[in-house]
Amino acid sequence: MKIIQIINGHVNVILGINSELSDYRIENACKKCSISHNEDGKFTNTCLKRNGGCGCPLNAKTSSKNAECPKRIWFNETIDFDKLKEYEQKK
Numbered sequence: 001m002k003i004i005q006i007i008n009g010h011v012n013v014i015l016g017i018n019s020e021l022s023d024y025r026i027e028n029a030c031k032k033c034s035i036s037h038n039e040d041g042k043f044t045n046t047c048l049k050r051n052g053g054c055g056c057p058l059n060a061k062t063s064s065k066n067a068e069c070p071k072r073i074w075f076n077e078t079i080d081f082d083k084l085k086e087y088e089q090k091k
């Protein structure tokens with residue numbers, strides 16, 4: 001994620017901007033993606049680097065309109081449910 005997107009994402013969280021978009025991405029993609037879950041299977045709200053993610057906090061990342069999921073499971077306002085399923089089956 002580019003520095004400008006990181007700043008933008010954190011500002012959006014503080015101001016509540018794009019919260020619906022963030023909720024949509026988190027509820028439908030990130031919470032169903034194993035990359036954001038720890039070894040106990042708990043959702044961490046982070047795209048965990050040790051699981052192959054980017055290391056970003058998800059509330060900020062998903063609040064930035066131009067941010068992209070590192071696995072391309074979501075982008076813009078689209079979620080690729082087939083890609084999510086495919087990724088989870090490959091693990």
Ligand code: SF4
Binds near residue numbers: 030034035
């Ligand atoms: S890889 Fe994509 S869907 Fe999975 S936790 Fe990271 S941002 Fe969310």
